[in-house]
Amino acid sequence: MSYERLEQCPICGKEEFKNFLVVTDNTVSKESFVIVECENCSFKFTNPRPDNESIGSYYESEDYISHSNTKTGIINRAYHVVRSITTKQKVELINKYAPAKGAVLDYGCGTGVFLQACKKDGWQIRGVEPSEKAREIASKETEQQIAADLTELEGEKFEVITMWHVLEHIHSLNETMSQLVDKLQDDGTIVIAVPNADSHDAQLYKENWAAYDVPRHLYHFTQTTMKRFLKKHKLILEEVHPMKFDAYYVSMLSEKHKEGKTKMINSMMNGFKSNSYAEKNGKDYSSLIFIAKKK
Incomplete structure (x- = not known):
């Protein structure tokens, strides 16, 4: 197992960090990892x-649902029910910004659920997925070859590029983002969904907040830091949308991390509280979707 240490902040390039939190990998390794905070940004x-x-060995778990489609356990069954609803909402969202339904690239497409829905809706679909297991499932489900990386999409341009809870996993953050922006048509739209480290459930559960998901989640965005990141890549933020179901799902996982078992009543109450707090301040939902366009 090899580790690496970042000497510069991926957003501002400064070299001064402070320890923010020590978090345990509850999904696979049970190792502890440090989350640092840039003192500048x-x-x-x-x-x-x-x-x-x-990093691949940290994804080797049937509990890592986006790569396995497992329906084992109450949390994973709930995930599948909610996913059928949110997938429809995601397709409606990209239709709002690109009604002509041209080509869509889903970067980090997992098992291809979103791409399959886009295809049924009339989109030309392309997907990139580094996990061989998930890529095989996605290729079968979409009847479309799924690429292992962006080099297989040379010369292609897209009306819409989506990353649904993917950006936080990417080692070469700025390099990959530059490549994706380059593949966006001049009037194209990029859609980025990430957990929100400023959310009420993040503050409540602290080191047990499931959306820290170390070490698979390499970065932990807030609205402020995402805006800085988009500006760094010469993207204009159009809108921010909430992912309200995430507060409940993340609370279910967080309760399991904290208490060793799923406490449904606590999970539902805390998910509701998180969304209520976010509704009052108008922004800090458990997960957020950022809609951006090229400058």
């Missing part, structure tokens, strides 16, 4: 972290 990231060649 407040961006939080896991540091040190497994390098790109070593």
